Amino acid sequence: MAFETIIVEVEDHVALIKLNRPDALNALNSELLGELAQALKEADANDKVRCIVLTGSEKAFAAGADIKEMSEKTFVDMFLSNFFAGEGDAVVNTRKPIIAAVSGYALGGGCELAMMCDFIIASDTAKFGQPEINLGVIAGIGGTQRLTRFVGKSKSMDMHLTGRFMDAEEAERSGLVSRVVPAKKLIDETMGAAQKIAEKSIIASLAAKEAVNRAYETTMTEGILFERRLFHSLFATEDQKEGMAAFQEKREAQFRDK
Numbered sequence: 001m002a003f004e005t006i007i008v009e010v011e012d013h014v015a016l017i018k019l020n021r022p023d024a025l026n027a028l029n030s031e032l033l034g035e036l037a038q039a040l041k042e043a044d045a046n047d048k049v050r051c052i053v054l055t056g057s058e059k060a061f062a063a064g065a066d067i068k069e070m071s072e073k074t075f076v077d078m079f080l081s082n083f084f085a086g087e088g089d090a091v092v093n094t095r096k097p098i099i100a101a102v103s104g105y106a107l108g109g110g111c112e113l114a115m116m117c118d119f120i121i122a123s124d125t126a127k128f129g130q131p132e133i134n135l136g137v138i139a140g141i142g143g144t145q146r147l148t149r150f151v152g153k154s155k156s157m158d159m160h161l162t163g164r165f166m167d168a169e170e171a172e173r174s175g176l177v178s179r180v181v182p183a184k185k186l187i188d189e190t191m192g193a194a195q196k197i198a199e200k201s202i203i204a205s206l207a208a209k210e211a212v213n214r215a216y217e218t219t220m221t222e223g224i225l226f227e228r229r230l231f232h233s234l235f236a237t238e239d240q241k242e243g244m245a246a247f248q249e250k251r252e253a254q255f256r257d258k
């Protein structure tokens with residue numbers, strides 16, 4: 001399917017999805033989020049795709065939900081359309097691993113979108129923020145919950161209440177991003193990480209993603225039980241036999257997703 005506001009390329013088992021509304025710093029409007037949801041669905045269904053990278057431009061991952069689109073909406077409009085809930089769910093419900101490659105601004109809904117991905121690799125120019133308070137509103141697609149879990153209450157309150165931005169160094173120190181790389185290397189480094197993921201057994205990748213995500217939804221005891229059951233079940237796969245045989249034979253494993 002042809003898209004207007006995103007660009008999708010599949011290369012070496014990685015789907016690279018680029019947000020592409022340069023005139024609006026990739027502000028998230030209904031069209032873009034609808035297209036993103038569709039692209040993620042297609043990537044999940046495409047056997048050639050084993051990992052997904054979501055990125056923006058050098059200046060902006062995304063500067064938030066589109067303020068021009070939202071400004072005249074009423075409570076009833078927002079409530080009845082369940083504004084961006086379905087689009088957010090589409091990101092979170094994607095089964096394959098998604099890495100956010102963030103350069104420049106990741107603000108408001110842009111920061112929330114990055115946090116919906118499985119991990120964030122940031123360029124040294126990245127700026128994260130939840131500045132909705134400056135518009136008389138608050139985060140609306142998970143920001144108050146996810147940022148608080150990732151960086152703790154004090155920093156999350158600071159971000160949501162003052163609307164200040166966090167630079168890449170602070171974001172890494174706080175646990176919001178997994179690594180920071182020079183801006184020029186962002187896509188290469190992120191594609192490299194995605195390639196590494198793409199080489200693994202996709203059964204194990206999906207299990208790892210499900211298990212880690214469980215940590216945010218349940219108690220430690222239940223989470224560990226969930227992990228243990230998944231771990232045990234992976235012994236039913238040929239990829240487990242291959243992975244462990246390859247180790248002992250001192251060769252690269254050839255996973256076949258079986």
Ligand code: HXC
Pocket residue numbers: 023024025027028063064065066067068083084105107108109110131132135138139140141
């Ligand atoms: C619509 C936006 C936009 C946005 C930028 N633009 N952010 N349009 N919605 N969120 C547009 C500008 O209007 C302008 O277009 C063009 O992008 C370039 O932006 P400038 O402001 O001229 O660039 P600059 O001076 O470099 O400043 C960059 C910036 C600033 C600091 C990122 O644009 C900014 O503060 N943007 C808004 C950030 C924000 O408040 N985000 C939260 C949104 S609410 P024109 O055509 O006018 O020149 C939100 C809620 C999510 O995200 C929860 C519900 C889903």
